[in-house]
Amino acid sequence: MAVVRDGKKAIALLRKALASRTAVREVRQTIAQRPPHPEHHYKVAVYFADGAVNMYQMRQWYKPLAGLAAQWPVVVLSRVATGARALLAEDAPPVAFVPTVRDLERFIAKQDIRVVLYVNQNTRNFQMFRYGRRWHVFINHGESDKMYMTTNQFKAYDYALIAGDAARERLSRVLWDYDLGSRTIEIGRPQADHYSGTLPYTPDERTVVLYAPTWEGDRPSAHYGSIRTHGESLVSALLATGRHRVIYRPHPRSGVVDPEYGAANRRIIDALAAANAADPSAGHFFDDGPELGWQLSASDVAIVDISAMVYDRLAADRPLMITRPHDERALVDTHGYLSACEWLDASAAPDIVAETDRVLNDPDAVARLEQWVRHYFGDTAPGSATQRFHAAIAELMRKWDDWHERSLAGGEADDDEAGEADEADLDD
Secondary structure, three states: OHHHHHHHHHHHHHHHHHHHHHHHHHHHHHHHOOOOOOOOOOOEEEEEOOOHHHOHHHHOOHHHHHHHHOOOOEEEEEOOHHHHHHHHHOOOOOEEEOOOHHHHHHHHHOOOOOEEEEOOOOOOHHHHHOOOOOEEEEOOOOOOOOHHHHOHHHHHOOEEEEOOHHHHHHHHHHOOOOOHHHHEEEOOOHHHHHOOOOOOOOOOOOEEEEEEOOOOOOOHHHOOOOHHHHHHHHHHHHHOOOOEEEEEOOOOOOOOOOHHHHHHHHHHHHHHHHHHHHOOOOOOEEOOOOOOOHHHHHOOEEEEOOOHHHHHHHHOOOOEEEEOOOOOOOOOOOOHHHHOOOEEOHHHHHHHHHHHHHHHHOHHHHHHHHHHHHHHHOOOOOOHHHHHHHHHHHHHHHHHHHHHHHHHHOOOOOOOOOOOOOHHHHOO
């Protein structure tokens, strides 16, 4: 058995290497067909050291970055070929493919990059941290109450752009000797100012319900998925009314661990198709696309599992319910929004019509929602978060000017090189 396992691992590694080489070739061919990057042009860089599998972390920033680039030109420093290939094929900012540290050094030596933004905690971020005389800023790829949001890695950055009071409180509970006042800047969620996409249905009097469950999880503590326990019964109840429209957006990994979970997912998809066949005006929709935006703003009510979708929806300032995990071993944060959210138990899933009516019309539920929206994201008026994002970058640019002037006054060389990289750092 060990020989078989080793053989499978070897084959998987070979396939990965071949796929990487193909991606490198395609990226270099694409870049060769485009004009070269103008020198000393970019002021802001987004450092992305991941492949295509984590592109969702970048996509949500495309539109906020496009607005920022109108004042401070933005470039993505892409370290992995599959990620670079995806970026080049999408509506991303300009891309510099810099797979090695030497590539990275050569590129930034010809630019005027003053602020470097990071969307995740990839360990290769440290290869960029070596370069001083610029601000290294963690912007993350979402807001939630997961452990990831309180990692001690926050201390590695000069600054962190956070969503609001909830993030500040969360960090204060965990990080020791971390100056939240000077090193964090609240900006809300700029992505919420850029919800877009074409509706796959014609709006009418139907109540639109977004059901966006996560996958089943690979261990009991992460058994948050609701498709088997809640999903089939709640979707069936909504389809039966004739006055609801269901947008079903399951996690793409649904069923990878539990075949029964995957089978339940397929049954829901089939039920939506059957309902549309019986009534073409129903407009129920199975959503498996990469874009997330219109779903959050167009739906009247959202039903989500414990996942980042909770906070994506909360930022939209629209009614939502969260499925309570059926497995009692699943870990549920006792702080923040989950301590006072609108829970949906599996036993109540068949009564989802009454539950959706309640969260839409109950003044107390509406008031609680508004309180938590402000606590997590501050002012959610259209454009407010974008203004705060731009103001934060403007303040960092001002501070860069101040420190640059101090360096010149102190007689320091106006050069930003970190010196020769270690030989080990020059490898892919």
